[in-house]
Structures are given as C-alpha cells and as structure tokens.
Amino acid sequence: LLQWEHYLSCDGSPDPTVPQEMNTFMNLWREDQDEGIQLVMEKGDVVLKLIEKLEFLLLEASPNEITEEQRVLYQEFILQLQALLHEKYNQATQNLLKIASMYEDSETGNMHTVIKDKNATFCIWVNLKKKPRFKNHVFQEAGHGFDLPKSLALSSVAVRVLHTRYDHVSPLAASLNENSNNTDDKKETEEETEKNSDIVDEPSQGIWLFLMCSTTKVLMLSILYEEPSGREEAPKVVDLQQLVPVGGVYHIDALQLPPQPQEVRDWSMVELLDVGLEVYPYSPGEDEDGTQEAVQITLRLPDNVIYFEVPVVARWDPAG
Numbered sequence: 001l002l003q004w005e006h007y008l009s010c011d012g013s014p015d016p017t018v019p020q021e022m023n024t025f026m027n028l029w030r031e032d033q034d035e036g037i038q039l040v041m042e043k044g045d046v047v048l049k050l051i052e053k054l055e056f057l058l059l060e061a062s063p064n065e066i067t068e069e070q071r072v073l074y075q076e077f078i079l080q081l082q083a084l085l086h087e088k089y090n091q092a093t094q095n096l097l098k099i100a101s102m103y104e105d106s107e108t109g110n111m112h113t114v115i116k117d118k119n120a121t122f123c124i125w126v127n128l129k130k131k132p133r134f135k136n137h138v139f140q141e142a143g144h145g146f147d148l149p150k151s152l153a154l155s156s157v158a159v160r161v162l163h164t165r166y167d168h169v170s171p172l173a174a175s176l177n178e179n180s181n182n183t184d185d186k187k188e189t190e191e192e193t194e195k196n197s198d199i200v201d202e203p204s205q206g207i208w209l210f211l212m213c214s215t216t217k218v219l220m221l222s223i224l225y226e227e228p229s230g231r232e233e234a235p236k237v238v239d240l241q242q243l244v245p246v247g248g249v250y251h252i253d254a255l256q257l258p259p260q261p262q263e264v265r266d267w268s269m270v271e272l273l274d275v276g277l278e279v280y281p282y283s284p285g286e287d288e289d290g291t292q293e294a295v296q297i298t299l300r301l302p303d304n305v306i307y308f309e310v311p312v313v314a315r316w317d318p319a320g
Contacts, residue, residue, distance in 0.1 A: 013025075013046050013049070013050065014050070016050050016053045016054050016057070016074070016077065017057070017070075017074075019073065022050075022077055026080060026081070026084055029043060029084065029088070030084060030087075033091055033095075034095065035088065035091070035092055035095070036092055036095060036096065037089075037092045037093070037096060037115045037122050038115060039092075040085075040088045040089055040091075040092045041115070041117045041119065041120060041122075042117075043088070044085050044088070044089075044119060044120065045117070045118075045119060047081050047084070047085050048085075048119060048166060050077075050081060051078050051081050051082065054074045054077055054078050055078065057074060058071060058074055058075065082168040085168070086168070089120075089122070089162060090276070090277045091276075091277070093124065093160060093255070093277055094258070094276060094277040096113075096124065097124075097126065097158055097255065097257060097258050097277075098258050098260075098270070099260075099261065100126040100128065100158070100257070100260065101128055101260040101261060102261070104128055108129065108131075108134045109128055109129035109131070109134075110125065110126055110127055110128050110129055110134055110137075111124075111125070111126040111128055112124065112125040112126070112137060112139065114139045114140075114141040114142050116141070116142065118165070119164065119165055119166060120162065120163065120164045120165065121142050121161075121162070121163040122160075122161075122162055123139040123142050123144055123160065123161040123162070123163075124158060124159070124160045124161075125137045125139075125146075125158065125159045126158045126257060127152075127153065127155065127156065127157050127158065127159075127257065128257075128260070130153065130154050130155065130156070131153070132150050132153045132154065134153070135147065135148040135149075135150065135152070135153035136148065137159075138298070139161070142161070142163070142300065143298075143299075143300025144161045144163075144297075144298060144299050144300055145297075145298040146159055146161075146295065146296060146297050146298065147295070147296040147298075148295060149293030149294065149295065150293070151293060152254070152280075152282060152295065155280070156256065156257040157254055157255065157256070157257060157280045158254070158255040158256075158257050158280075159252075159253070159254055159255070160251070160252070160253045160255055161250065161251070161252050161297075161299075162250070162251040162252075162253075163248055163249070163250050163251075163299075163302075164248050164249050164251070165247075165248040165302070166248060166249075167245050167248060167249050168249070169249050169316050170245045243314075245314075246305050246307075247301060247302050247305040248302065249316075250299060252297060253279060254279065254280040254282055254295070255277060255278065255279060255280055256278035256279070256280050258273055259271040259272075259273065282295075
C-alpha cells in the first residue's frame with residue numbers, strides 16, 4: 001500500500017522502502033554543502049514526510065509483511081534522516097555566518113534574521129560591531145529574544161535559536177524504567193532513589209518541553225555555567241514513561257563567528273577555515289555584585305499548545 005501511494009504521489013521523492021533510492025537521496029543531499037536555510041527547510045519537509053512514512057510502516061506492518069532485517073533497516077533510515085536534517089541546518093547556518101556582514105542592519109550594524117515555515121523557526125543574530133549597548137535583541141517575527149553579558153557583547157559571537165516543531169531528541173533518551181523488567185527491579189530502583197538525596201523530585205505525571213518551557217506565553221530563563229562539585233551527583237533524568245514532550249524542541253546556541261569578507265579595492269577577500277560550525281566557548285565571570293554573568297533567553301511558546309498543568313523544564317545532554 002505504501003509503495004502504491006508513493007507511485008501515485010509522483011513528487012520526485014525516494015521510495016522509503018527501497019534502500020537504493022534512500023541511499024542515493026541521502027548521499028546526494030549530503031554532498032550539496034552550499035544550501036541556504038530556505039532550501040534546507042524545503043528539503044526538510046520531504047525528509048519529515050519520509051520519516052513519517054517509515055514510522056507508520058514500522059507501527060502498522062504485521063510481522064509477515066516486513067522481515068526483521070527490513071525493520072532494522074527502516075529504523076536506521078529514520079535515525080540517518082534525522083541526523084542529516086540537523087547536520088544540514090548546521091551547514092546552512094555556517095554558510096550564512098560566512099557572509100553575515102553583507103546583511104548588516106543599518107541601525108545597529110549587526111545582522112539578524114528570522115526564517116520560518118510550518119516545521120521550524122530559524123532565528124539568528126550576529127554580533128558584527130561588538131558594541132555593549134547592542135547586547136540584547138528580540139526577534140519580532142518569532143517572539144524570542146536574549147540579553148548577553150558584557151563579555152559576550154564584546155566578542156565575535158552569533159546567537160541561534162532553532163525551534164523545531166518536530167522532536168528528534170526525546171526518542172534518543174532512555175527511560176528511567178527501560179531496564180526494569182520486573183517488580184524487583186522497580187523496588188531496587190526506588191531504594192536507590194531514596195538513598196540518594198541529590199536526585200531531583202520528578203512529578204508522577206505531567207508534560208514537558210525541550211529545552212525550556214512555561215505556563216505563560218513568554219519565558220525568561222537565565223543560563224548559568226555550573227561549576228563541577230567535589231561529590232558525585234546522581235543524574236537527573238526525565239522519565240519518558242511519565243512525561244510527554246509537547247511543542248517541539250528549542251536548540252539554542254552561541255556560535256563562533258567565522259572571518260568576514262574584506263573589500264580590497266575591487267576585490268572581496270575572505271579567510272576560509274575548514275572547521276565547520278563551532279560553538280562559542282563561554283565560561284561566565286562575575287558581575288560587580290558578585291553574581292554570575294547570565295545569558296538571559298526569552299522564548300515565546302507555540303500558540304498551538306495548551307498547557308493544563310505546570311510543565312517540567314528539560315535539557316538534552318548530548319554527552320548522555
């Protein structure tokens with residue numbers, strides 16, 4: 001049925017059940033490294049539909065319709081497509097940062113833009129002039145904003161807020177109870193939890209939103225650098241059997257600004273660095289009053305999500 005629907009669609013996308021077509025599609029897109037954000041969003045819509053088809057097939061197909069080998073292959077395709085989509089967003093971000101000075105704002109001298117479609121909202125601000133009085137910004141089209149400490153306002157840094165309405169993060173997380181196969185395992189887990197006073201109390205049920213959330217439409221959050229303590233702390237893990245992610249995922253990054261083009265007579269010259277997209281290394285110092293210099297982020301939550309109870313704030317830890 002899925003193959004027949006694909007045949008009728010005639011949209012030029014690969015058949016997700018044919019490995020040769022899927023591999024060709026991903027390899028060709030991986031080789032194209034000069035795309036902009038808009039093109040990535042358009043191609044991303046195709047990718048999300050392929051993922052949806054594969055997930056539907058894995059969910060609805062009976063054991064006699066697909067083999068175990070096919071099931072494993074389709075799961076691998078889903079993970080590869082998800083990773084490739086985010087990789088292309090990073091490549092397109094880097095391509096935009098390389099020419100950011102060409103789109104500087106006449107009022108502030110910095111660069112900022114918002115690009116969005118039904119699947120994602122891409123916001124970026126580039127600190128070209130490094131003037132402390134322009135250390136905050138609000139992306140009017142999206143409602144997101146930030147306020148940088150003075151040390152970052154004087155640095156070659158870019159701030160990216162990428163809100164994806166899909167969630168490719170939480171499926172990678174393991175549930176707290178994933179390895180508990182019987183009652184004894186659950187009791188042992190409860191005993192360990194009681195012994196360790198450092199585990200944060202999680203509600204028995206509720207909703208949560210990667211990366212940050214609020215019951216109001218606008219959230220102000222201060223991101224602080226955490227000093228490692230001398231004692232070993234238990235991991236604070238969100239249990240996906242108890243909590244449901246809603247509203248998508250917010251990817252918030254401070255990025256290194258690559259060298260900008262320089263006009264020399266009739267030539268435009270730029271230093272090329274083969275390093276890809278780099279995160280800006282930031283360890284905040286202290287303000288005059290002794291408090292840490294915080295990066296304040298303001299997020300407008302999606303209008304299509306209604307919160308019936310206080311959500312739990314969750315942050316994805318790529319280190320696991």
